[in-house]
Amino acid sequence: MKSNFDNTGILIKKPVAWLSADSTEPQIAISSRIRLARNIANLKFPITSSDNERDYILEIISGACDKVHLFNEKLSFNMSQLSQIERKFLLERHLVSREFCSGNKGSSLFIDSDESFGLMINEEDHLRMQIFSPGIKFKALWENISQKESLLNNEIPFAFDSKLGFLTSCPTNIGTGIRVSAMLSLPALTLSTQINQIIYATGKLGMTVRGLYGEGSEALGYIYQLSNQSTLGENEEEIIGRVGSTVNRMIQHELDARTLLIQNRRDFLSDFIGRSYAIMRHSYLITEKEALNALSAIRMGLDLNMFDSLDMEKVNALFVMVQDAHLQKCLRKELKPPELDAKRAELIRKFLIN
């Protein structure tokens, strides 16, 4: 097995799986993800397990993955052996949760090398399976992950109750154990301050809206993650259908907000996007938040055909590279602000000139 360090080294040379520019539509719905939570029958959850017990859980799951050939090309990451920067690096690629970054013993990440599929082992539950795709492709993702779950279930008996469904460490995930989520870029709704109303309204529909890095994070770069709140009492297709229609509604709201901005406040909008570009071109110190927000504005400018010499692929690549851990991994150096902010500004300037 390759070492952890090599594996993060492999990833940094590649674009992330969830951000892709192969579409001519406005890039509002960035990506979709489905996650399934499972636990091994009759064994304690990670929260009450000792280091050795968690290691045994890892051994069971790892063995089963190999036996059923769950991965095309498996890369593994032992979280307790990674540096803090490397853990943050995996978080920035949306491969792990914030909770998983605490790096408990026995916590391991397995992914396919194209980063479209992964397992978090010994997170809150024994097993968290995740599958990702650019754009909104919930149905295909569900078929795919359900197949993989059945494969593993041939080897591993899962904790299940006929009334409560799959049993999870947190009662908010019981039943289907499914979390269906979409990453949405909503700059116009944010600029026109309608976003809070919309978040409130989706809450009433049983949906949760979170920030860029998921649970407990703020909305950096005008990016939000929408997902289902409840997991029991509806089947997977019904949940997917509900998230899907809410996503469509939010995309429509964002498009409406953009149209209104263009009709009523065109100069304001152009000025906002133009200034964001100027900041990126001419800064010598720039924070992660400032860079992500500016890039998100530039992405909207691309949707509105404001730039000839820029393309979405380049902007998307920057969107990943300007994040703290990616930047430090790229420079092979641990840095703190203001040096980190200076290096970030330098990277962006060079990138936009070429």
Added chain:
Amino acid sequence: MICNICNKNQATIHIQEVVNGAKKSLHICQICADAKGISVTGLNGINLSELFKTVHNTIAAPQIAQKTPDSNITTQPEIIVCSSCLWDSEKLKKTGRLGCPQCYKAFSGILGYSIPSLHRGDFHVGKKPITSIQNRNDAMVDIFRLQTKLDNLVQNESYEEAAIIRDKINTLKSTIV
């Protein structure tokens, strides 16, 4: 509820064990809990099944009877403990998490209220697991239990016994591959 050990004081700690689907309860007062070394924050190191056995034997014996009128213990918040993983209702309230699959039975009283408000129903619909690999689960549970035992032995520096358990684990593992 009167304490099952002294049959005298008001019980404040409630332990539930589910054996073959049948629920057994154990109610203990603070004084007896202290005497047996059971603390509110955890039951680590206590042999629960032994405790259950002693208590149920005592209850089965003929001298149950006579409820002595209340002692002057101050009433404490009632605590429920899951006998499989020793997680308790205080920790559940603090973290919002459960300790093992059996916790859902042990804490059903508390969860019965919260689950309907968290979800769009209280009955699972959707994918069900494959159930034909039960025998393999038994082996996993056995190994997991031995792992727990090994942890305790190493902690107490009983290295010779630990080595025996480690061998046992390895033999068991080789049988389930």
